[in-house]
Amino acid sequence: MAVAAPNMFTFVASNRLASQVNDLINGWLVYYVDPITAANVTLKLHGQLTGNNTLTAPAPVLTFNKSGFLTSAAGNFTLCDGKLKKSRILNIPVTGRPALTENTC
Numbered sequence: 001m002a003v004a005a006p007n008m009f010t011f012v013a014s015n016r017l018a019s020q021v022n023d024l025i026n027g028w029l030v031y032y033v034d035p036i037t038a039a040n041v042t043l044k045l046h047g048q049l050t051g052n053n054t055l056t057a058p059a060p061v062l063t064f065n066k067s068g069f070l071t072s073a074a075g076n077f078t079l080c081d082g083k084l085k086k087s088r089i090l091n092i093p094v095t096g097r098p099a100l101t102e103n104t105c
Contacts (some may be wrong), residue, residue: 054080068096080105 030044049055058075065071074094080087082105091099 049079052082054082056080062092064096070094070096078103 029042029046031040031042033039034041056078058077059073061072062070063072070092074092077090077092078087079090085105087103087105089101089103091101093099
């Protein structure tokens with residue numbers, strides 16, 4: 001009987017890439033503007049990326065209205081793992097519903 005297993009390095013790196021994209025979906029910094037004080041109130045703050053992965057974004061800030069629609073520039077966030085030459089692309093359209101695709105770096 002033979003057992004096949006994926007290369008452990010590739011397996012771990014792929015899982016790290018997927019995890020980092022999932023974290024991006026949840027947001028690095030999520031805040032709202034208090035209507036009374038006009039102060040930014042932080043809801044969630046996430047740490048920096050680990051490893052040698054790179055992230056490119058369409059804009060430094062995405063703004064959504066109370067209905068969940070994007071009011072700032074829509075676009076793709078691309079997370080690239082240079083070692084694996086794989087990337088995950090998180091597309092955030094105007095509707096605010098993200099879509100995830102895989103590609104190469």
